[in-house]
Amino acid sequence: MSAERATPVLRVEGVVKRFGEHPVLRGIDLEVEAHEVVVLIGASGSGKSTLLKTINLLEQIDDGRIFLGDEDITDPRVNADRVRARIGVVFQHYNLFPHMNVLDNVTLAARQVFGIPRPEAERVGLGLLERIGLVEKAKEFPDRLSGGQQQRVAIARALATDPELLLLDEITSALDPQLVGEVLDLVRELKAGGSTIVMATHEMSFARRVADRVVYLKDGRIIESGPPEQIFESPQREETREFLARLREPFA
Numbered sequence: 510m511s512a513e514r515a516t517p518v519l520r521v522e523g524v525v526k527r528f529g530e531h532p533v534l535r536g537i538d539l540e541v542e543a544h545e546v547v548v549l550i551g552a553s554g555s556g557k558s559t560l561l562k563t564i565n566l567l568e569q570i571d572d573g574r575i576f577l578g579d580e581d582i583t584d585p586r587v588n589a590d591r592v593r594a595r596i597g598v599v600f601q602h603y604n605l606f607p608h609m610n611v612l613d614n615v616t617l618a619a620r621q622v623f624g625i626p627r628p629e630a631e632r633v634g635l636g637l638l639e640r641i642g643l644v645e646k647a648k649e650f651p652d653r654l655s656g657g658q659q660q661r662v663a664i665a666r667a668l669a670t671d672p673e674l675l676l677l678d679e680i681t682s683a684l685d686p687q688l689v690g691e692v693l694d695l696v697r698e699l700k701a702g703g704s705t706i707v708m709a710t711h712e713m714s715f716a717r718r719v720a721d722r723v724v725y726l727k728d729g730r731i732i733e734s735g736p737p738e739q740i741f742e743s744p745q746r747e748e749t750r751e752f753l754a755r756l757r758e759p760f761a
């Protein structure tokens with residue numbers, strides 16, 4: 510008996526996005542399986558953030574479809590808030606609420622979107638803070654935390670609603686180099702814990718260390734997609750080779 514193929518967590522089909530006349534995504538096809546970590550790389554402006562925003566329904570697409578599990582989330586009848594509640598998102602700037610302490614930041618969505626009573630939400634929230642090593646900061650306000658700690662709290666917040674999919678957009682690019690490591694370690698732990706992740710990054714060493722699959726985007730198209738060993742050691746496409754060579758010699 511042949512094993513049936515499981516439904517992917519995410520299926521992006523022929524997605525086109527334009528800003529005015531300018532096409533930014535030109536027909537993107539991408540499937541992400543459960544527990545897979547897919548890393549998007551590509552030059553600034555290649556469309557990585559826009560792709561993540563279309564998946565989270567922050568940008569409307571002009572053509573194509575996006576499925577989360579079995580559901581076509583780009584169907585205009587779909588309730589966007591209900592879809593977003595199934596997806597955890599972390600952006601470059603951690604966007605914690607400055608007037609709320611760490612625990613309230615982490616538990617807000619669980620309480621307000623899912624109506625989980627505060628004691629239960631806080632039990633889960635403290636468990637997450639324990640997991641990211643910041644339980645002692647639960648009652649602090651975000652401005653008392655380092656950038657790396659704030660970004661870890663933002664990740665805990667994204668996990669608090671037990672999302673089916675995590676979208677991470679340049680989550681280390683606002684951090685000092687010495688703080689990048691702690692955020693990278695946390696993402697590796699999430700991967701080990703079985704999270705399904707799509708992330709955009711400029712950190713090639715990070716992509717190499719966490720990705721199951723690396724996707725190289727150029728001018729709104731996927732040029733090449735494959736395991737990190739393929740992309741970084743033996744890219745199949747000349748454009749991928751050129752992109753990586755330019756990164757190695759930024760001032761050449």
Ligand SMILES: Nc1ncnc2c1ncn2[C@@H]1O[C@H](COP(=O)(O)OP(=O)(O)OP(=O)(O)O)[C@@H](O)[C@H]1O
Binds near residue numbers: 551556558
């Ligand atoms: N709201 C917007 N209105 C108009 N153009 C936009 C908008 N958002 C993005 N763009 C354009 O879309 C293109 C892709 O941008 P996007 O942010 O997706 O690229 P990126 O690959 O994530 O870049 P970076 O690595 O610098 O974050 C760029 O040319 C950008 O200027």
